[in-house]
Amino acid sequence: MLATTSSAVQDYLKGLYALGEGAGRTEPVTTTAIASQLSVSAASATNMLKKLDGMGLVDHIPYRGVQLTESGRKIALEVLRHHRLLETYLAEALGVPWDQVHAEAEVLEHHLSEELEERIAARLGNPTADPHGHPIPPRDLTSPPPPARTLWDTPDGEVATVGSVSDSDPEALRYLGELGVGPGTHARVNRRGPVGGPLFVAFDSTDEEQAISKELAEVIWVA
């Protein structure tokens, strides 16, 4: 089923999932949104969406947006499972730093056979989360729950546990790695500066309070 789709198709479905259900949104995804997600022109996106609709993988209503169908979602989750299993495997078995696994997995996810997927999952003991804390879709491809909120959206004074960290920003990941911040780290939000200023937060992995930018705080998702 996956093998019969091109990398491009898989990328669109994965992107649509990330922008829709994966982010907990139920409204249709906009052409512009998926185009910018894939760094592609809006016209190119329209073309592909029409094609995906013809293949029964999405419902596309012109000028109104797209939504994944059941079969489209299955493929998206299959790709996501590949991606996250690969990230985990590269980190655990080959020692690839966690800020680099995303880029490697992004390419390999399209070329992993079911056979190899199964062997990798078994070798890892069927993990349920990747190194960034993102849930790995299980073999039956049921949808994992979407993340709750970011550290930035956590009120001052609260203590939250880091659930996951966005995997696509290597610089942020390297910095968080230095701080020892990752899934499971506890964070107390102390206060924030004015005008979108930094967030002052105490991680249990560091001695001192850290001042982190809004961008960085929005990359950290808490439970």
Next chain:
Amino acid sequence: MLATTSSAVQDYLKGLYALGEGAGRTEPVTTTAIASQLSVSAASATNMLKKLDGMGLVDHIPYRGVQLTESGRKIALEVLRHHRLLETYLAEALGVPWDQVHAEAEVLEHHLSEELEERIAARLGNPTADPHGHPIPPRDLTSPPPPARTLWDTPDGEVATVGSVSDSDPEALRYLGELGVGPGTHARVNRRGPVGGPLFVAFDSTDEEQAISKELAEVIWVA
């Protein structure tokens, strides 16, 4: 350098290497030969050869054949290194049976980053041969020596050591696996039946003499 070439280009260069230097031949490779190697029409091959010539990866003389240039050979060897490292890794680290590693490697070889290649090589202890006994081109991409002759071409009465086994025939590999025949196995050629009949050979991995077909005997290369 490798990253700037498509899978198709890489496959042509790899195929040309296999048909030329990799088999110990120095004459130009014929359009028909490379076309059939890649299961592509002769017209398609001509097109691609013209393109490769324009890229400086081959010298193509119309109606006369093709030869790899220095840079074309480097890329072919890089792909071959990827292929054989992957075969070795899949077999050793993930337990993929030796008759299946070729198909997996065939796909992944085009998508392996230099970074990952290096990690895999290190993890394996920089091996010099893959599970089928084929030499893995070293990091500096010097050409490995071509194999000498097949078991079929070994005179009756001689004892030879298996050096390598063609990796692209899963059925043959499964059968040889059952017999315990692989790189390092000793084989005594006893006699052969008439009219291209079977070869009667005693492997040190089995008790009894085996009768094997010409096709099978030509898949086994000896030192």
Next chain:
DNA sequence: AACAAGGTTTAGTCATGGCTAAACTCCCAG
């Protein structure tokens, strides 16, 4: 109710890498 702006789609183009059919070369045999 009409218009402008922003978002979306259509139209037409390009590159890659296949294909078939037809034309062309090369070389061997007579």
Next chain:
DNA sequence: CTGGGAGTTTAGCCATGACTAAACCTTGTT
């Protein structure tokens, strides 16, 4: 030394998936 057959190339086509420019909806605002 010439004809024919095998091998090779050219010509013209298709699918995929990108692009820009232009036309087209939708919607919020007057």
